[in-house]
Amino acid sequence: MSYQLLKGKRGIITGALDSSSIAWKVAQRAHEEGAQFTLTNAPIAMRMGEIHKLAEATGSKIIPADATNVDDITTLYQESMQVMGGKIDFVLHSIGMSVNIRKNVPYTALNYEYFNKGIDVSALSFHKMLAVAHKLDALNTHASVVALSYIAAQRAYPFYTDMADIKAMLESIARTFGYHYGKQKQVRINTVSQSPTRTVAGSGIKGFDAFFEFAQAQSPLGNASAESCADFCVALFSDLTRMVTMQNLYHDGGYSSTGVSQQQLDLIQHT
C-alpha cells in the first residue's frame, strides 16, 4: 500500500547490490511512496550489473562512488542535486564489509590492516557522507539520514568480530553528527539496528544460518524482514518522524528486549 509519504522528496540510496540487499527493498519502497532518488554503490559492485534493473524499475540514475573516497562522495551529491533539481531530503547508508570476517580471522587475533579497511568502509564512510553533505550544504532542512546497524554494537556477539566495534563507531557518529547537524539545520540522523537478514553481507558471516534461526525463536514477532526494514526506513525519511534524531532504533521483532523465549527453553528441554 502506498501512502505517498515521500512525495516530492529527493534521496540518495547506497548499498543496493542485488535483490536481497536491504537497500534494494528500501529503494523499491521509497519509489512506491513517491520519492525520486539516485542509486550508488562501489564501482566494483557495478560490474555485477544487477543495480541497473533496480534503476530501470525506479527511474533512478546510478552514480558510482566508493564510499571511502571523499571526491567520489562529493561528485555523488553534486550530480544527485543536478539530476533531481534540488537539495537532498533523505540518505540511506547501507554499507558494510569486514575483511576479517570474510577471511575468518578470530577477534582475539585481528589483522589490523583489515580492521582499518573495515572501519573505513563501514563507519568512516558514514562520517564522510555527512561531512561532504555538510560542506556542500546539500541537505534540506529537516532532511533525514539513516544508517543500518546491528545489536553487536551494544552486546557481545562473538561471530561478529571487528564489525561489532565498527558498528559501535557508526552508532556514535550518528549521535555526534546528529547533534551538530540538528542544531544547525534540523537534520535528523539515526541508525536502525536490524534483525539478521539473508543478504550477501549477512550470509558472509560464519554460522549465520544457525544464528538466524536462534534470533527467529528469540523474537516475539520473529526476525524483521528486509521488506519491513524498508517500511521503517521510509517512515524515518518521512515528515512523520521529524523529532526523532541521534537514536539507535531497534528493528528486530522484540529480540533486543527479550531475555529468553519459551521457544528457546523448550528446545533445550527437548534435546
Ligand SMILES: NC(=O)c1ccc[n+]([C@@H]2O[C@H](COP(=O)([O-])OP(=O)(O)OC[C@H]3O[C@@H](n4cnc5c(N)ncnc54)[C@H](O)[C@@H]3O)[C@@H](O)[C@H]2O)c1
Ligand atoms: N544482513 C544482515 O543480517 C544485517 C543485519 C543488520 C545490519 N545490516 C547492515 O545492513 C547494511 C546493508 O547490508 P546488507 O545486509 O543489505 O548486505 P549487502 O551485501 O547487500 O550490502 C552491503 C553493500 O555495501 C556495499 N559496499 C561495500 N564496500 C563499499 C564501498 N567501499 N563503497 C560503497 N559501497 C560499498 C556493497 O557493494 C553492498 O552493496 C550493512 O551496513 C550491514 O552491516 C545487515
